[in-house]
Amino acid sequence: MIHNETIVAQITSPGKSAVGILRISGPQAKIVAIEVLGKIPRARLATYSTFLDEHKKVLDKGLSLWFPSPHSLTGEDVLELQGHGSPLIMDILIKRILSINNIRLAKPGEFSERSFLNGKLDLIQAEAIDDLINAETESSIRASLNSLQGHFSLFIQDLINIIIKLRVNIESNIDFSEEEIDINIKDIINKAFSEIHHKFLKIKQTVIEGNLLKEGKKIVIAGFPNSGKSSLLNILSYNDRAIVTDIPGTTRDLLYSHVNINNIACELIDTAGLRDTDNEVERIGIVRAWEAIKKSDHVLFVIDKTIEKSRQKKICADFIKNLSNNSIQVTFVLNKNDLVNEPFNFEKKEGLSFISISARTGQGVDILRKHIVKIEKNKNKESVFIARRRHVHQIDLAYNEFLLAEKNWIFFQNIELLAESLNIINRFLGEITGRFSSEDLLKQIFSSFCIGK
Structure with missing residues (x-):
C-alpha cells in the first residue's frame, strides 16, 4: 500500500543538538531531493550535500541519504537530511520542504504505520x-x-x-x-x-x-497497622509517597509507586493495615488490601520485630493460611530490627523467607532490594518479549x-x-x-x- 501523500518530520529530539535529522517518505521524496539538494543522491550512501532554498541559496550543509522504494524503512522512497541541530535551521528546512506541492507534516507514528501497511513490519x-x-x-x-x-x-x-x-x-x-x-x-x-x-x-x-516487564512486577506491602509498611514504601521508592504516623490505620487506601529496583521495574503497592475494625472506611481499605495481595506477584509482609517471637510465628502462619495461593512469592520483612539489636540479614526458616531491616535507619534495605532482584532474575528470561x-x-x-x-x-x-x-x-x-x-x-x-x- 503506497500512499499518495508525502510526509516529513524531524526524527531527532527537538531542541539544540549537534545534529538534527529530517525524514521524508512518499512519492514526492525524489522531488524534494532535486529541489533541496539539486540531485538525487546515490542510493544507501551517505553523501555530503548542500541544502538549498527555493532561490538556490544555502540553508545548511550536511549529509543526505537516499533509500529508493521498496528497500526502505517505510517501503516507499525515503530521503533523510542530516544537518546542524539548531531548532531554527530545522524549522527553516521543514518549511522549505513543505513549500513543495503534496507534502505535509507526518502524524505521530506515521512512519511506523506506513512500514506496517507496506509489509516491512508486523504490528x-x-x-x-x-x-x-x-x-x-x-x-x-x-x-x-x-x-x-x-x-x-x-x-x-x-x-x-x-x-x-x-x-x-x-x-x-x-x-x-x-x-x-x-x-x-x-x-x-x-x-x-x-x-x-x-x-x-x-x-x-x-x-x-x-x-x-512492560507494566512492572506488582509488589504489595502488607502487614498489621504500625508495622512500618508506609515507611518501607517510602525508602524503597526514595520518596515520601506515604504519610507516616504513630496512629494505627493511617493508610486506608492503596498507594502506588513505580520504581526501578536494580534494573527491575516494579509497582509497589502500600496497603491498609490488616486487622479487625469497626471503622467502615478502614474496613473497605482492608478488603482492597486483600484484593491487591491476591493479584500480586510478590508480597512483602511487614512484621514489627519488637513483638514476641511466638506472636511473629503465628502471624506468619496465619497469613500463609489465608493467602491460599502458593504461586505468590512471600517475603516476611522483620522491621524495627534496630530496636532489638539483632543482625540485619536474610534467613530461610521452615521454607519461609525472612529479612531483618530498619525502615527508620535504612539498615538491611539493600539486602531486601537484592532479594527482590534475585527472585526476578532466577526466572528464565531468555525468550521473554514485551507484551x-x-x-x-x-x-x-x-x-x-x-x-x-x-x-x-x-x-x-x-x-x-x-x-x-x-x-x-x-x-x-x-x-x-x-x-x-x-x-x-x-x-x-x-x-x-x-x-x-
Whole structure:
C-alpha cells in the first residue's frame, strides 16, 4: 500500500543538538531531493550535500541519504537530511520542504504505520519500536529488541501454522457426514489438540512475563497497622509517597509507586493495615488490601520485630493460611530490627523467607532490594518479549475459544463446528500480528507514538 501523500518530520529530539535529522517518505521524496539538494543522491550512501532554498541559496550543509522504494524503512522512497541541530535551521528546512506541492507534516507514528501497511513490519514489531523508546530498564530493552527482531511474531505464527494445518486436514473432510468421520481424522485432531494446548500454555506464560516487564512486577506491602509498611514504601521508592504516623490505620487506601529496583521495574503497592475494625472506611481499605495481595506477584509482609517471637510465628502462619495461593512469592520483612539489636540479614526458616531491616535507619534495605532482584532474575528470561495488554487479551480470547472447541469436539465431534472455532481462533491470533486489524485499532496504536517514528 503506497500512499499518495508525502510526509516529513524531524526524527531527532527537538531542541539544540549537534545534529538534527529530517525524514521524508512518499512519492514526492525524489522531488524534494532535486529541489533541496539539486540531485538525487546515490542510493544507501551517505553523501555530503548542500541544502538549498527555493532561490538556490544555502540553508545548511550536511549529509543526505537516499533509500529508493521498496528497500526502505517505510517501503516507499525515503530521503533523510542530516544537518546542524539548531531548532531554527530545522524549522527553516521543514518549511522549505513543505513549500513543495503534496507534502505535509507526518502524524505521530506515521512512519511506523506506513512500514506496517507496506509489509516491512508486523504490528508486534511496530509496537516494539514504541516500547523500545519508552523502556526504563535493561530487561525491557532486551525484550523490546526481541519483539522488534520478530521473535514474538514467530512464536505466534508457529501456533497459527499448527491451527492452519489442522484446518486444512478437517476441511478436506467437511463434505462427509458425522457418521463417516474416520478414525484417522479423529487421531489427527486429538494429536493437534495436544500440540495446540501445549503451545498456548507456553505462550500464555511468556506473555505474562513480557507484560510484567512492560507494566512492572506488582509488589504489595502488607502487614498489621504500625508495622512500618508506609515507611518501607517510602525508602524503597526514595520518596515520601506515604504519610507516616504513630496512629494505627493511617493508610486506608492503596498507594502506588513505580520504581526501578536494580534494573527491575516494579509497582509497589502500600496497603491498609490488616486487622479487625469497626471503622467502615478502614474496613473497605482492608478488603482492597486483600484484593491487591491476591493479584500480586510478590508480597512483602511487614512484621514489627519488637513483638514476641511466638506472636511473629503465628502471624506468619496465619497469613500463609489465608493467602491460599502458593504461586505468590512471600517475603516476611522483620522491621524495627534496630530496636532489638539483632543482625540485619536474610534467613530461610521452615521454607519461609525472612529479612531483618530498619525502615527508620535504612539498615538491611539493600539486602531486601537484592532479594527482590534475585527472585526476578532466577526466572528464565531468555525468550521473554514485551507484551502489551492487547496481546494478553487476544491470547486469552483465542485460548478460551480453543477450550470451547475442545469441549464441543468431545461431546459432538462435529467437523463444521470445529472448523468455525479454528477460524475464530486464527482471527484472534491474527489480530496480534496485524494480519486481521481494523482502522480503529491501528489509529489507537500508532497515535501513541512520538512524531518521527
